[in-house]
Amino acid sequence: LGLALLLVAPVVAQDAAEALFEDNCGACHQSGGVGLPGLAPPLVDAQLWAGLGEEAPKYLAGVMLGGLSGTIEAGGQSYIGLVMPTQGELADADLIAIADYVLNDLNQTGLTLDPALLAQTRAAIPSHKTLRDLRKTAF
Numbered sequence: 001l002g003l004a005l006l007l008v009a010p011v012v013a014q015d016a017a018e019a020l021f022e023d024n025c026g027a028c029h030q031s032g033g034v035g036l037p038g039l040a041p042p043l044v045d046a047q048l049w050a051g052l053g054e055e056a057p058k059y060l061a062g063v064m065l066g067g068l069s070g071t072i073e074a075g076g077q078s079y080i081g082l083v084m085p086t087q088g089e090l091a092d093a094d095l096i097a098i099a100d101y102v103l104n105d106l107n108q109t110g111l112t113l114d115p116a117l118l119a120q121t122r123a124a125i126p127s128h129k130t131l132r133d134l135r136k137t138a139f
């Protein structure tokens, strides 16, 4: 049975990742990650994710584990005074699946969040300032 589950895993992975996103991120970032001014920024943002380049998985892991606060500009809107709470209670496998959904289904970066990078980020969660500074490098 274990082997059978392993074999079908890649087939269900994409739907599962989307469902995980909808359940854990969608209430704020909205279905499909389109965002809602006054609540949470869009996660479909070609300029941000392409601009981050190879740093995109690192930024995403940092925000998922550390949350984010402080003003940011996204999609032509200012997001002021909003705080994203940590999603660190989610299992690594779920965070990696969600990251894949954000990095590839929503933004076609071709990058994945490596389990080692996720573990490293859990061990040393970046400050919100560090994350905002990393974000600035994209623009």
Ligand code: HEC
Pocket (backbone or CB within 6 Å): 021, 024, 025, 026, 027, 028, 029, 039, 040, 041, 042, 043, 045, 048, 060, 063, 064, 068, 069, 070, 071, 072, 073, 074, 079, 080, 081, 082, 083, 084, 085, 087, 098, 102, 135
């Ligand atoms: C309770 C609402 C909430 C939930 C749940 C939430 N977020 Fe956020 N998220 C926010 C807010 C608010 C911000 C903007 C914070 C700021 O303005 O500093 C944000 C920012 C982000 C950013 C940075 C976007 C940018 O333009 O730089 C990413 C990436 C992100 N969230 C991913 C996720 C993912 C992935 C999940 C699910 C695992 C998630 N968020 C769950 C509210 C939420």
